[in-house]
Amino acid sequence: MKRYQPPLTLTPQMLALVAEISEQVGRLTAQRSEALTPQLRRGNRIRTIQASLAIENNTLSVEQVTAVLDGKRVLGLPREIQEVRNAFAAYDAMPGWQQQRQADLLAAHALLMQGLIDDAGRYRQGGVGIYREGRLLHMAPPASRVASLMRDLLRWLGASDWHPLIASCVFHYEFEFIHPFADGNGRMGRLWQTLILSQWRPVLAYLPVETVIRDQQESYYTALAAADQAAEATPFVEFMLAALRQALQEAGQSDQVNEQVTDQVVRLLQALPPGVALKSSELMQRLGLSHRPTFTQNYLKPALAAGLIEMTDPASPRSPVQQYRRKSL
Template sequence: MSNATPPFSISASMTHSIANISEALGKISALYSPATIEHYKQQKLTSIQMKNSEFQFTVSDLSSPDSLLALHRSLMKDQSEKSGRYREQGLALKNGLQMAPQAIRVPKMVEELFAWFNTTNHHPLISSAVCHYELQFIQPVAQGNTELACVWQTQQLSQWHTLFSLLNIHNLIAATRQRYFESINLSTKTGDSSVFIEYMLETLLSALDILESDLKSITKSQTPQHPPQVKNTIHLDIQAPQVIALINVFNQSEKPLNRQELQNQLGLKDRKHFRERYLKPAIDAGIIEMTIPEKPNSKMQQYRLKS
């Protein structure tokens, strides 16, 4: 990093991935109850795969160099003298990583990185990925840099959206380890972390797809019958995810909602897609109704569960 602003550019692929991730987050939040999500989290916390200090470390602020070192201290198993301290020597890097900056430059580089992170207007999915890459480039500590960068990003994204607390980025990259380090190396060679950002966004989207599949399995095992507040006489596949998601939004609301409010709750931006896949099937099935049925195109139109 040659200056206080990390070098990267925004691509069409990133924009597309961010939209898909946002929609996936909205869909999962609307489709599955907090109880189901908590049940899934507890299952993961008690599994061998997730028994590590990453899920024991929670702080309200991870946006300063000191908090980064505190995180490293918590991750180090042996609590050695190198725990929670910047490295003081050069590193013999593995996995094909390029040469790390001189140790004497590390504190300043980390300080500049966090100064940028705390003031940037870029989307959290972008800024957290940029910092992840930069931490791998700087290699701030003597050992554990990969885990440190992964856990830091996991915690930052969890503060942006709670569903990311169900993911473990360190485990996610293990499945594509070669691509992970290749994207870091290519970004370093080009002096632009865009390749790494694209890789990270794709990885997060794939993880959310798997998360949704896991939650769906839990839901089926817990509630094999029809979802609550839906009549068995409705001649429609009411188990369709879109219909269930819409029902859950109304179940969590104490008042009728307009189209835009419903789309926001579901994390959907495409009006036509929402109308054709969510709204119209639910209305046709008699699950929801308009508050102004005589004026279906009214700007004041709202919707509610049909009693």
């Protein structure tokens, strides 16, 4: 019996993106071989989770997601807080999964959707569609076909000799086309693409490409619809490869910025003794700064992103009485 092969047309744009991304991944791997500290990994993972859930209308900010994972009290909907905890557990378990194993895919969905839907970890039993602002974008295949379609897709993934960058994007599209679960398909598709990429190059386990997708959400859904219309993954693969390229460019820029602001972060820590909490205006005064954007971009944000300082009220990041203190490591 002939094995399933997802329809795809290789385009010059696709091949150029694969070459450029491969080169960027090589540079990033060299830069981060020692620089990817546990704090930076955690910071990137938090951004990934927040962005992936934001695409699904979760309203928690990066600061609130961080607070949830730190076990702090957060003012938010119980469902949204549960989504954060589940997502962190799923990404944490990712290194133990094999991309082509159905049992691992179902286990991942069970973790992602635990306490959120009744059939977490099981394929859907009814019809489902993708809706955007009340408009039907895609009607998924009937539930009776889901098991066989997923079996064929996972078999193809395990045996494919396509470049992992292309294979991961194709899988992401085909997974969303099948829409195998009653809920959680979007975040599962993004999680599984990250798994595929991380097994090609480990540094990609901590690349928050979801932040790019969140910022280009309309284009993401447009690419899915275009692929449906073309009856092949090509438009979606081109979109996702471009998103990966942008995420890698931003990661490289972030590394350069981190090097440039080291002195500023050190100065901020010197102005903030252990056990002391200060407002941003008080910190600026201690540092002799009067330009708030410079303070925010070069001092405050890098120190927060590195996990060196924290907010006293992370549930209300823009509170006028917000203070900052050194974080206990």
